[in-house]
Amino acid sequence: MNDQQIRDYVRARTDVDTPPDLLGSILDAVDRAPARRSWLASWAPIGTVAAAMAMAAVALVLLMGPSRDLGGPSPDASTPGPTRTAEPTGTHSSEPPPASAGDLIEPGQSIQIAAVDSVGEWGSIRIERGEDLGGYPDAQIPDGSFVIELWIEYDAERLPDPPTFGASDWALRPTDPNAERFFVVEPQHWDRISGSATRPEDPLPQYPGAIDPLTTSTEGRIAFAVDRRTADLRLELLYWPSGFDEPAETVVVRLPGNPPPPVEVTQE
Amino acid sequence: MLHPGSDFARATTVRTPRSARVSGLVIADEAPASDLVARAKAGEREAFDMLVERYLSETYRLATGIVGRVDARDVTQETFVAAWQEIGRLRKPEAFPAWLRRICVNRSRNWLRRRKSRGPTASLDMDDELADRLPDRRTDFRGAVEARMVLEPLFDQLKPDQRLTVVLHYGMGYSIAETAEASGVRTGTAKSRLNAALKRLRRALEDPHETSHR
Numbered sequence: 321m322n323d324q325q326i327r328d329y330v331r332a333r334t335d336v337d338t339p340p341d342l343l344g345s346i347l348d349a350v351d352r353a354p355a356r357r358s359w360l361a362s363w364a365p366i367g368t369v370a371a372a373m374a375m376a377a378v379a380l381v382l383l384m385g386p387s388r389d390l391g392g393p394s395p396d397a398s399t400p401g402p403t404r405t406a407e408p409t410g411t412h413s414s415e416p417p418p419a420s421a422g423d424l425i426e427p428g429q430s431i432q433i434a435a436v437d438s439v440g441e442w443g444s445i446r447i448e449r450g451e452d453l454g455g456y457p458d459a460q461i462p463d464g465s466f467v468i469e470l471w472i473e474y475d476a477e478r479l480p481d482p483p484t485f486g487a488s489d490w491a492l493r494p495t496d497p498n499a500e501r502f503f504v505v506e507p508q509h510w511d512r513i514s515g516s517a518t519r520p521e522d523p524l525p526q527y528p529g530a531i532d533p534l535t536t537s538t539e540g541r542i543a544f545a546v547d548r549r550t551a552d553l554r555l556e557l558l559y560w561p562s563g564f565d566e567p568a569e570t571v572v573v574r575l576p577g578n579p580p581p582p583v584e585v586t587q588e
Numbered sequence: 589m590l591h592p593g594s595d596f597a598r599a600t601t602v603r604t605p606r607s608a609r610v611s612g613l614v615i616a617d618e619a620p621a622s623d624l625v626a627r628a629k630a631g632e633r634e635a636f637d638m639l640v641e642r643y644l645s646e647t648y649r650l651a652t653g654i655v656g657r658v659d660a661r662d663v664t665q666e667t668f669v670a671a672w673q674e675i676g677r678l679r680k681p682e683a684f685p686a687w688l689r690r691i692c693v694n695r696s697r698n699w700l701r702r703r704k705s706r707g708p709t710a711s712l713d714m715d716d717e718l719a720d721r722l723p724d725r726r727t728d729f730r731g732a733v734e735a736r737m738v739l740e741p742l743f744d745q746l747k748p749d750q751r752l753t754v755v756l757h758y759g760m761g762y763s764i765a766e767t768a769e770a771s772g773v774r775t776g777t778a779k780s781r782l783n784a785a786l787k788r789l790r791r792a793l794e795d796p797h798e799t800s801h802r
Contacts, residue, residue, distance in 0.1 A: 346640055346668045
C-alpha cells in the first residue's frame with residue numbers, strides 16, 4: 321500500500337450521495353430554530369439576578385474599602401463574578417492626570433487600539449463612547465446605579481491565541497489605584513439584559529461560543545452598571561485580554577461628575 | 589477557489605417535495621450566491637432555503653468525510669441551523685462558502701470530541717459500501733478491501749484536527765490555504781497536521797499490526 325491508496329480511501333469517504341430526505345429535515349430544523357434574539361432573551365432572568373448581585377458586590381467593596389484580592393482576567397468567561405476587586409498598586413497620586421486626546425469622555429468619541437494576544441497583535445479594536453444613562457425604560461437595572469455604554473468592534477487579521485475574546489476582555493475601574501473606593505466592574509451579565517427594545521443593538525458576543533471571527537463581524541455594545549456613589553471618581557476602561565496579568569490598554573471614559581437622573585421602568 | 593465538479597461551483601439538483609415550497613426555485617437557483625446571501629442576511633427565509641439547497645451536497649460530503657455517515661446528517665443539520673442563526677453577522681456575502689465550510693468543520697470537530705468522550709462507536713462508520721467506492725476495485729479488489737480494513741480503524745484514531753485536515757485536503761480537494769482557512773489555522777499548521785496524519789497512516793500501512801496495539 322502507498323500514499324495513493326491513502327488518498328483514494330479518504331476520497332472514497334467523501335464520495336457520497338445526499339440522502340433525499342435530508343433537505344426537508346434541515347429546513348424543518350431551521351423552522352424550529354430559535355432566533356438569536358430569543359437566545360439572548362432567555363438569559364434575561366439570569367442576567368437580572370446576576371446584575372443585581374454585581375451591584376451588591378460593588379456596594380460591598382465600597383463599604384469595605386480596598387480588597388487584597390488582585391483581580392486578574394477570569395479563566396472562565398461563563399462563570400466569573402461580575403465584579404472583581406483589586407489592591408491598590410503604584411504610587412499615590414492626589415491629583416488625577418488630565419484627560420488626554422486618546423480618552424473617551426464624550427459620547428461619539430472613538431479610538432482604535434491593537435487587539436493583542438500571547439503572540440502579539442492579531443487585529444484592531446475600535447471603541448466608541450456611548451452615553452451615560454440613568455437606566456432603561458424597558459429593563460430593570462440595579463437600584464442606585466447608572467449605566468456607561470460603549471460600542472466595540474474587533475477586526476481580526478488572524479485568530480487570537482487562545483481564541484478567547486469578546487465581552488470578557490473589558491472592565492471598568494477608577495484610574496487612581498489608591499482611591500479609597502477601588503473596584504473593577506465587568507460587563508458580561510449586565511450586558512445581556514440591556515439588549516432591550518430601546519437598545520436594539522446586539523451586545524458584544526464572546527468567543528469561543530460564536531463562529532468564525534475571521535469572516536464574521538465581531539461587534540456589539542457593552543454596558544456597565546456603575547454604582548451612583550462612584551460618580552465622583554475618574555473611571556477608565558480596561559482592555560484585559562485572556563491570559564494577561566495586567567490590562568493591555570486603559571482608556572479614561574469618565575471624569576468626576578453627576579450621573580444622569582434615574583430612569584423609571586415604564587415598559588416591561 | 590472552486591474546484592471542477594464542486595457542488596459549491598454548481599447548484600445541486602436535489603429536489604424533494606419540501607423544496608417545492610420555494611417559489612421560482614429553478615430560476616432562483618441560478619441567482620448568484622452573494623445575492624442570496626444578502627437577501628438571507630436581511631431575514632428572507634426563502635433565500636436561505638435556496639442556499640441550503642445549493643450547498644447541501646458539499647456540506648454533507650464534508651461532514652461525512654470527517655465524522656462518518658452515521659453522524660453526518662446531524663452535523664449537516666447543525667451546520668445549516670447555525671448558519672441561519674448567525675448569517676446576520678456575516679460581513680462579506682462572497683465569503684459565505686468558506687464561512688459555511690468553517691461552521692461545518694467546527695461542528696464536526698466538536699462531534700468527534702464528544703464521540704471520543706463517549707467511547708468508540710461499535711462499527712466505526714457502519715459503512716459497508718465504502719469498499720465498493722474505493723477506486724480500481726475491479727482490478728485490485730483485494731488491495732482495496734485491505735486498504736479499507738487497515739485504514740478505517742486507523743483513520744478513526746487520528747486526532748480530530750489531523751482527521752479533518754486530511755479530509756479537507758485529500759477528500760474534498762481543497763488547497764492547503766483553503767484547508768487552513770476552513771480549519772481556522774495558519775497554512776504551516778495545516779501542513780504539519782497533514783504530514784503528521786500521513787506519517788501515522790503510512791507507518792500503519794507498513795506495519796498493519798500497529799493498529800491493533802493502539
